[in-house]
Amino acid sequence: MTKMEKPANFSRRSFLTTGGALVVSIGMPISAETLLSINTAFAQATATRPPLVPNQLSSYVAINADGSVSAFFGKMDMGQGLYVSIGQMVAEELDVPFERVTVYMADTRTSVNQGGASGSTGIQSGGKQMRAASAEARRVLVEMGAQKLNLPADQLTVADGVVQAKSDPAKRATYAELIGGRHFNVELEWNNKIGNALYAPGKATPKSHKDYKIVGKPIKRADIAPKAFCTAPFVTDIKRPGMVHARMVRPPVAGATIESVDEASIKNIPGARVVRENNFLAVVADKEWDAIKALRQLKVQWSNSKPPFIDQAALYEYIRKAPVRKREDSKPVGNVEEAFKSAARVIEAEYEWPFQSHSCMGPACAVVEIADNGHVTCWSGTQKPHFLRDGVARTLGVKPETVDCIWVVGPGSYGRSDADDCGNDCAVIAKAVGKPVRLQYMRNDGTGWDPKAPASIHRARAAIDAKGQVIAYQFLSKGFSRVDVNTNGSQPRDTLAGHFRGVELRSGDNFGVPAESYAFANKHTAWETIPPLLDRASPLRSSHLRDPVGPQIHFASESFMDEIAHALGVDPLELRLRHVKNPRHAAVLQAAAKKAGWESRPSPRKGQSGNTASGRGIAYAARNGTVVAIVSEIEVDRSTGKIWARKFTVAHDCGQVINPDGLVHTVEGNIIQALSRTIWEEVKFDTGNVTSIDWLTYPILDMTEVPEVIDVVILDRPDQPPTGAGEGSTRPVTAAIANAIFDATGVRLRRAPFTPDRLRAAMS
Template sequence: MNASLILDRRRVLAGGGALIVSFSLTSAFAQDQAPAAMPPPKPPGSLAATAYLDSWIRIDADGSITVFTGKAELGQGFRTAFQQIAAEELDLPFESLKVITADTKLTPNEGYTAGSRSMQDSGTAIKNAAAQVRELLVAEAAKRLDLPAENLRTENGAVISPDGRRLSYGELVAADMLHVQAQPKSRLKDPATLKVMGQPVRRVDIPAKVTGGAAYVQDMRLPGMVHARVVRPPSYGAQLTECDSSAVEKLAGVVKVVRDGSFLAVVAEKEFQSIKAMNALSSAAKWKESANLPNQDDLLNVLTHLPSQDSTVFQRSDPSVSWGESIEATYTRPYQLHGSIGPSCAVAQLADDAMTVWTHTQGVYPDRQAIAEMLRMPPASVRLIHVEGSGCYGHNGADDAAADAALIARALPGRPVRVQWMREQEHAWEPFGPAMVTKLKASLDSNGKIADWHFDVWSNTHSMRPGGAGSMLAAQHMAQPFAVPAPRPLPLPEGGGDRNAIPIYTFPNAQVVHHFIPAMPLRISALRALGAYHNVFSIESFMDELAGLADVDPVEFRLKHLEDQRGRAVIEKAALGFGWKSGQKAPQDRGFGFAFARYKNLAAYCAVASEVEVNRETGRPRLVRAVAAVDSGQVVNPDGLINQIEGAIVQSMSWTLYESVTFDDTRITSIDWQTYPILRFNAVPDSIEVHIIDRPGQPFLGSGETGQGPAAASIANAIANATGKRLRNLPLTRKRIKEAIDA
């Protein structure tokens, strides 16, 4: 493994003349506690919660510099972006820094890596911390050189005086110089002078990934490590009634069968032995199941008939506006999968009464809390270290696998235990993106503008992330189980089921109602973009329906209702890049579509124009090309941003055209790539273009999820344009399109 990832506290402390002191590491677990009340105003980003500069940046006497982030690298490439930010503000060469990511023993507590907030939270914190550290170093140099600070400059890891005297950062650090609280304001670099930020610096993690280096938790091999497999119940709530494991225990390589209530696992010396043993154990296990799942083909009624807590999340009225006939539409979204290509995995080891878990969780601190609770251990005796897993698009099986590993490792003290989920386990047991229903109603005034707008959304919560042990499968299945915590709606302005439910457009009369459904027939949690995927799909589809009613070009129609200047700029950029023209006509069998959103109404802006081809005989749709424009504030790494938007469009296309979880009355039935098909290369577009509107000096706006909703609606609108038929139920499958064409 990459050494930094298993770096332990002793090695950090042994860093020779290190500047790390007191607060952040003398009490290794101080960071999870609520931060002391800060005198307002607070410093920006995550500095508000973790204010000591040395929690973020460490400078050793030898000049080596380490940046700490509580966020986890999930494949979105921000380890590189953070390194760029710190290098820029510290005036250091990019390569001279090291970034250490989420580790409960080393890094600040930044909660979850979620909601496209990493750049906003951690990026902002690192940027300001770095700028302030640089100021401290300059001040120290000024003192030593007896010169005014303004006369000094920094370059290449050193403070330099006008006469050329040079004091390296390593020479300047002393004692607890950086153990000071961050100030609310920092002297940041002038955006016009940036050297490292704004450059398409190559990602630091890719070379290992393309040469077979150890890059993932799946690649960990600790001395004495054993391989475990869990035998999951066949369905939610199934009880293990009988399991004679004596034959399994005699199989080659088997070390132990672990059973705790309905939690069943087997450990073997070698990996394939553990798979064989798992199959044998699975055959030996008898379960009592119950038929509790709803009708997968009637989610509209299932969801709208469950009890809900209704709240009006937005209301505006202007009685002076009158309107004519209204149109209505109902849109639905099925349960959908994260479906990482590598199933979840974790390694855990119980040694000297302390549990260490290497995991691809999105939240090492909250997950540690949950695992400690499950094991009934003090949190201080549990350490979680983030190691990358396969692509993470929200709350997948990572936390559950970490809990599995910890529970099994407890039964085998001393030995590192690697738990690898099987494909069908990931498909059946990961928490799905929740099904949703939206009902929209709107009317036009005499000028063809929207006068009245009603938006109702029915949804579960969009986060069941571990707060307590009961969020994790292993804890639910134990003989003394932990109850699943009561779900809560995520509060606005970010929102969950109502994320992006409030229109960004200006309508004189508008009402948005969130019908929060506490009952969760299927296991659900956060999936990339949360409710925004379906809400933007609904709003932006309906905007096209209304544009049709008003007989106005869809792009023009949006601009007519949008005051936000940055939003308008993004729409115009995408339209221009696409070659969108009012009154245009797509080639035969093709359609053009457009959609726009600002993620969460507070993060990055994104507009997507697309061209879709529909085979009229088979109904098969194909995204031919897409052109996107994005404004994510100041851009740190343009290529990383483009990669995220490209990926969002392609992934959203797969969700939108193909994907739905299937189940019968008892079991999940979409348990592999046969039964849950996703995009393959034959349907990959000819081209995707991403245009960036850079906003130097503006705050970072999260962009990892901003493409999801616009891409979906853009494709739906293009299909409607190609076929003359409006599809409102996701996914927009070949069969549904064919039925619509043939109807």
């Protein structure tokens, strides 16, 4: 049931008009074909397609001729089951069975720009819009039913996609009869924003949560089976007639430029050729293996570039001393400096976090085809196809409407990865060779040249008075920017294709401060960014990786809460509950502690002898309305320094829960990935280039290191708006482990990752 049939011949109308049975795959970006039946014309319905614009209801939802529902979603599901939740929200508002809804995602041909995957807003803002549009669709359908049945709308109800009289169910009209096979033609009140902020409600008010029948239910994903039976293509499997294969040639030393390319050095490889524009260099061949051989064989004379980087051992000292490019202060509470002057004691600590890599399971892949009429199609694993569409258009110097970008599931998706670079690179090559091109990066491109999560340092200070009360708190983040390159590929200046072709980078500034609700009489937080080490085509350019800057900031801030608790000799949970002000924040802390059987006592734990020391740690953080508290229980092997995070108890409040099943799987994935980042992940580099280029030089968590239990406690708040779950549980993991290490061993780690070597050295 899940084929990608001739996607290039697809048109939006074919969803509604092409003959044949309904052929759909929930969540897959493929064409659905249903029978068209023309009904009585209504002003709110049209046989011709309204333009795909944010203020048209038809841009979000359609009723097919058989009464099934197509939802067009301008975001994507990276595998956390988002599309199921969206289907639930749409079905709920439309009063149709869940099974009748198909969600088409992240395809510029079918959806408007809702921002792609970004900031865990899939449900929070993307779902909010789909809910509003679906509610409006139901309202319009009831109005159409009122006309058809000649009854006032307030005397009608809807059940299973049938509008019927409350008094007489025999008076009825199905959605299919009312509009099936035609398009809504209803204007919405668009806020004139695109991306995450897009909101375009109609006149309808969505349902009360008290009436929910589908939202809140655990519904399984339908896209697992096609993966288990290998029937669904990944972006790496897209094939086009006449397609050739490409590989990128990157400089051995970052910043090096091309002096000469010996094209004769690959002349023995059939069909192999070079594509070059300034320092943009690729090889192309008819066969994929020949492209790889050409990559390895091509002789290039690179300039003797001055090595752009610093000695990695001096990274944190460098950040400490680097000039500040931008600083942003939060609104201070009280007078921190005065409070510190009056302090009986001052506690201070500084924490360090390395560059980290997306290191997606496979390096990025894209296919670009430029048709004879100039129309460009880009198949990509990008999280943000609408922005990539704009980027490809700019890269090629054509209008955005000339380009379509189709998301096809790729090898992992955790933010601004190499996918957006790959799509733009591939477009340059496709234009140069005049044939459809498939470009897949090599492993060293994927790990070595992807945008990195920024390295940073974090300083925290607390002032304690004579009675042992915390009277002042100060926190400063300083690091490389989280938007050195922007979080999407819409501008050539943010892509490697742009940089290597000569477009100047305009590095942006952003970082962050702790997201919690600790109240102190005097409190001040701030962040500072420093310039990049290399201003163009840098393998250390920084951008968004899952929960951008969240792990590093909260590693510091939540470790520091434990350092305060230790200094005061109080239980770490008790200290947090003394200061946390938001009741929902207190609730997750209490829920996690209760479920984990938290014993109230100060850390470290007493009476630990023997080679294995065990400990527990707690940490919490908020993220865009979501709040998560985590208790970790770990064992430390003193002789090896190896940590086993045996158990996590995660209390999770993301407001209204749409699908508890998807939520638990999402949280588990976040915990494992964050554990990997905590224990292992650090991008290595020398003065010339990044030296983390594969899984040996950038190790991640192994199956033999996974926890025994991840216990997720969901605090459902059906009366609250839903917020994101894609990243929030990533955030407190590192501190929960650092605090557990201290509890077990009395050793405080302030530099991530906590590799066995580092912990062993700290314990000796």
